[in-house]
Amino acid sequence: MFSNRDTLGYGSIEVRHPRGDEGHHELEVDADSLSEKSVDNHRNSLTSTRRLLGIVGGVCLLSIVYSVAIRGHGKVTSGGVHYDGTMVDEPFYYKEQTLDHFTPNKDEAPWAQRYYQDDKYFAGPGHPIFVIMGGEDAVNxxxxxxxxKHLAKRFRAHTLCLEHRFYGKSKPLKHPSTADLRRLLSPAQALADAVQFIEYKRKQLGCGNKGTKSYCPVVTVGGSYPGFLSALLRIVYPDVVDIGYASSAPLHLYSHRVNKAAYFEKVTQVAEQASRGCAGAVKNALMDVTEKLLASKRSVAEVAFDLGVCVATVPDYIMDNEIFQQEIMMVVSTHFAEYNMGYYPPGPDQDLVQGCLIFQDTKSSSEQKVSNFLRLREDFDECFDMQTELPPGPNGTISASDWSGVGDGHSGYMWDFQSCTLLPECGMSDASMFPPRPWTIEWETQHCQVRFGVEPNLRQLVDEFGFADLSNVTHLLFTNGINDGWSVASILTDLSESVKAINFVNGAHHSDLSHVDLSEHDTEDIKAGHAAISDLLHDWLNSV
Known part of the structure; x- marks a missing residue:
């Protein structure tokens, strides 16, 4: 559920691992080298135009940084500057983070966890701290x-943004083995990181004990998987976290209380609403291509070329047309899933609509439609680079442990591992617009064993944290965009007076927590939602 691109799969095709069963293994992971190798592999097809765009973008970024820097005069600026004049986007490092919170070893050194902070509105002890949780990607x-900019201003709060362990620059170990990851890369460790960090920052800011005027109530915030973490922090550590704000948080997905096919069926429904006739057009084209691929006697290279794929980028494990069909259909479905998550504000210029229109073009063949859809992104001017969908490391496959997409590079590798424990169950049914492919625990188990040597446990998370029952929880807010595929797995109704849900008819994936600032382009339901969220937090903070 790669939320920064952002926030699964099914079918009746025979389950078989394309590499065979290679057994358990202990893989030593060099996170830096994974990223470097993936960059080398994935960027061979860059055009001179894209290089020029990168140069121009870099120059623009430098000019922005320079303009903000020369304007900054501490607290009085409206730009990103701290009291001491340092840039808000300058990273900080908490250098005393515990490596293993549950089996500590005095011989294991602490590590440095990256975070960002903004104190320009902070009125000092006695005022809130907002802790934004990072997730399955680097936080920059x-x-x-x-x-x-808005909640912090209203509540005169301090804002922190904490990067998740093993992502970005937050690397507890430089060369972790899979045994290390099994021990150290888990939601439980990430929650404990946040708790230790919160207590450190409270002390650093001079906050007093709970019940005193100098107490600093903590509100955790997150969207998608980080929203799940934000909710868990309030559920598991109520003495540390006073309020949880969880947007597009798929609790029911991780407690396995949602139909496995629901996610891609919702993606299909929203695509049809976005462009009437889309679902049928997509399904007809994809089924046509599927039938041709499975019946074809041509080589993988030949059929890849017909679909606009850069032949040299077809992964080595794809040795026949059946595997190629599975993987190219996985790419199409995950791209549609990504466009679904970004479908805000809804409108004809959104990628979801543009993708639908490609398949609704009656003048194009099914192969041309798939080719044009794969190249919808600006990155692929000439042909589609399949390596951009392949997480690095031994036994990596495009159909990974999270069928909504794991991404490439270092983050893709780590999320592939994490999803072997989170177990996001979602696949493609006959009711979706994608060729049927059911998700099964047998497929997931085989993938996770061959890839990482881990055995998935369906009940581990929900048994460990007890989030299937929120009857004893207070001060927890869930928000959802109804156009978001993940809304089918989230909390959509109030569970009590202090476990609330706010839904947005026009919203997509954590649209209330968009990565861009509020603007006149926001829909009326999001604007009203922002006011409602702010007022609710005001009431809850007063009660704290």
Whole structure:
């Protein structure tokens, strides 16, 4: 559920691992080298135009940084500057983070966890701290301007944004083995990181004990998987976290209380609403291509070329047309899933609509439609680079442990591992617009064993944290965009007076926590929702 691109699969095709069963293994992972190798592999097809765009973008970024820097005069600036004049987007490092919170070893050194902070509105002890949780990607600045610029301003709060362990620059170990990851890369460890960090920042800011005027109530915030973490922090550590704000948080997905096919069926429904006739057009084209691929006697290279794929980028494990069909259909479905998550504000210029229109073009063949859809993104001017969908490391496959997409590079590798424990069950049924492919625990188990040597446990998370029953929880807010595929797995109704749900008819994936600032383009339901969220937090903070 790669939320920064952002926030699964099914079918009746025979389950078989394309590489065979290679047994358990202990893989030593060099996170830096994974990223470097993936960059080398994935960028061979860059055109001179894209290089020029990169140069121009870099120059623009430098000019923005320079302009903000020369304007900054501490607290009086409206730009990103701290009291001491340092940039808000300058990273900080908490250097005393515990490696293993549950089996500590005095011989294991602490590590440095990256975070960002903004104190320009902070009125000192006695005022709130907003802690934005990072997730399955690097954090390169403070996420969610609604929090840092608006909620923080109203509540005179301090804003923090904490990067998740093993992502970005937050690397507890430089060369972790899979045994290390099994021990150290889990939601439980990430929650404990946040708790230790919160207590450190409270002390650093001079906050007093609960019940005193100098107490600093903590509100955790997150969208998608980080929204799940934000909710868990309030559920599991109520003495540390006073309020949880969880947007597009798929609790029912991780407690396995949602139909396995629901996610892609919702993606299909929203695509049809976005462009009438889309679902049928997509399904007809994809089924046509599927039938041709499975019946074809041509080589993988030949059929890949017909679909606009850069032949040299077809992964080595794809040795026949059946595997190629599975993987190219997985790419199409995950791209549609990504466009679904970004479908806000809804309108004809959104990628979801543009993708639908490609398949609704009656003048194009099914192969041309797939080819044009794969190249919808600006990155692929000439042909589609399949390596961009392949997480690095031994035994990596495009159909990975999270069928909504794991991404490439270092983050893709780590999320592939994490999803072997989170177990996001979602696949493609006959009711979706994608060729049927059911998700099964047998497929997931085989993938996770061959890839990482881990055995998935369906009940582990929900048994460990007890989030299937929220009857004893207070001060927890869930928000959802109804156009978001993940809304089928979230909390959509109030569970009590202090476990609330706010839904947005026009919203997509954590649209209330958009990565861009509030604007006149926001829909009326999101605007009203922002006011409602702010008022609810006001009431809850007063009660704290």
């Amino acid at each position: 600045g403070i996420l969610y301007p609604f929090v840092s």
